[in-house]
Amino acid sequence: ELLSDRRILHFGSLSMTDEPACNATRYAVEQAKKELLQLEDRPDGGDQDILMFQRMLLEDGGLLREIDDYINAGAGAAAAVERAGQIYAAKLSCMEDEYFSLRSADVLDACHRVVDVLDGRPRKQAVLSEPSILVSESFYPSDILSFGQGMVLGFIAAKGSIRSHAAIIAEGMGIPTMTQVGSGILDYPDGTTVVLDGENHLVVADPDQD
Numbered sequence: 001e002l003l004s005d006r007r008i009l010h011f012g013s014l015s016m017t018d019e020p021a022c023n024a025t026r027y028a029v030e031q032a033k034k035e036l037l038q039l040e041d042r043p044d045g046g047d048q049d050i051l052m053f054q055r056m057l058l059e060d061g062g063l064l065r066e067i068d069d070y071i072n073a074g075a076g077a078a079a080a081v082e083r084a085g086q087i088y089a090a091k092l093s094c095m096e097d098e099y100f101s102l103r104s105a106d107v108l109d110a111c112h113r114v115v116d117v118l119d120g121r122p123r124k125q126a127v128l129s130e131p132s133i134l135v136s137e138s139f140y141p142s143d144i145l146s147f148g149q150g151m152v153l154g155f156i157a158a159k160g161s162i163r164s165h166a167a168i169i170a171e172g173m174g175i176p177t178m179t180q181v182g183s184g185i186l187d188y189p190d191g192t193t194v195v196l197d198g199e200n201h202l203v204v205a206d207p208d209q210d
Contacts, residue, residue, distance in 0.1 A: 018071055018072050021071045021076065021077045021080070022068055022071055022077075024077045024118060025067055025068075025071065025077045025080065025081060025114070025118070027117075028077070028081075028114045028115075028117035028118045029058050029064070029114055031117045032058055032110065032113040032114045032116075032117055033055050033058050033059070035113065035123060036051050036052075036054055036055040036058075036110075036113070037051075037055060039051050039145065040052060040055075047141070047145075047165075047168070047169045047172060050106075050141055050165045050168065050169060051141075053103070053106060053165070054106050054109060054110040054113075054141070055110075057106060057107055057110045058110050058114070062088070063084060063085075063088050063107070066084035066087060066088060067080045067081055067084040068080075069084075070083050070084055077118050078115045078118045078119060081111050081114050081115050081118065082111060082115060084111070085107055085108055085110070085111030085112075086108070088107050088111075089104035089105070089107040089108050090104070092104040092107060098163070102161055102163055102164050102165075103165070105138065105140055105141075105160070105164055105165065105166065106140075106141065106165055108140065109140035109141055109142050112140070112142070113142065123142070123146070124146075126146045126147045128147070128151040128152070130151070131151050131152075131153050132151065132152065132153060133152075133153050133154040133155070133156060133194050133196055134147070134152060134154070134155050134156070135155075135156045135157075135158075135185055135186065135188070135194075136155075136156075136157060136158070136186075137157065137158045137159055137183070137186065138157050138158070138159045138160040138166075139155055139157055139160065139164075139166040139167075139170075140166055141165045141166045141169055143166065144166050144169045144170050144173070144175075145169065152175055153175070153176075153196070154175060154176040154177065154178070154196040154198070155167075155170050155175060155176075155177040155178070156177075156178045156181055156185055156194070156196060156203055157177075157178065157179045157180070157181070158180075158181060158182055158183045158184075158185055158186055159179070159180060160179040160180065161179055161180070162177065162179050162180075164179070167179060176196050176198035177198065178196060178198060178201065178203055181203050185203065185205065188205050188206075192205055192206060193205070193206060193207060195207050
């Protein structure tokens with residue numbers, strides 16, 4: 001299965017004053033934090049630290065002020081959250097410390113959760129019609145958690161890092177994961193047969209043609 005970019009871009013401003021937009025954002029942030037806390041409390045969850053990290057990101061004063069600044073500049077609530085998240089993530093990705101640079105994906109993931117609340121899009125468990133290896137440019141931790149266990153045979157990312165939180169969660173679930181395989185993997189259509197050899201860091205698409 002080839003996962004397309006599911007993120008929705010927002011442009012312009014909403015028909016509300018700055019104060020209602022800021023209040024709507026604060027509400028959405030609180031709801032997103034509650035969702036993350038519920039995920040932390042799952043009896044089968046071994047990724048509490050990762051989810052708690054995202055929840056703490058949504059309490060960061062710098063990020064929240066960045067969002068308010070964009071709202072005060074005329075952006076709508078969802079657009080402000082997206083833009084502030086991109087700026088904050090870019091700052092982290094430029095850090096020399098790999099641990100912090102890899103956390104940029106967590107910022108984008110947490111902000112995407114807030115935007116979902118603002119847009120009224122409830123988080124649902126993704127459903128696959130058959131066991132599949134999932135392919136995308138990159139995966140967020142919430143992407144991994146949304147599929148659960150059973151139907152996912154593996155994850156392949158064109159970018160990302162094996163030390164990212166998304167890869168760590170997948171490993172904890174016992175799902176083979178490959179990252180940084182290159183954009184060429186995205187050119188294959190849905191339904192393509194793929195061999196994923198995590199131990200040898202090998203991906204073979206259309207093996208019958210070789």
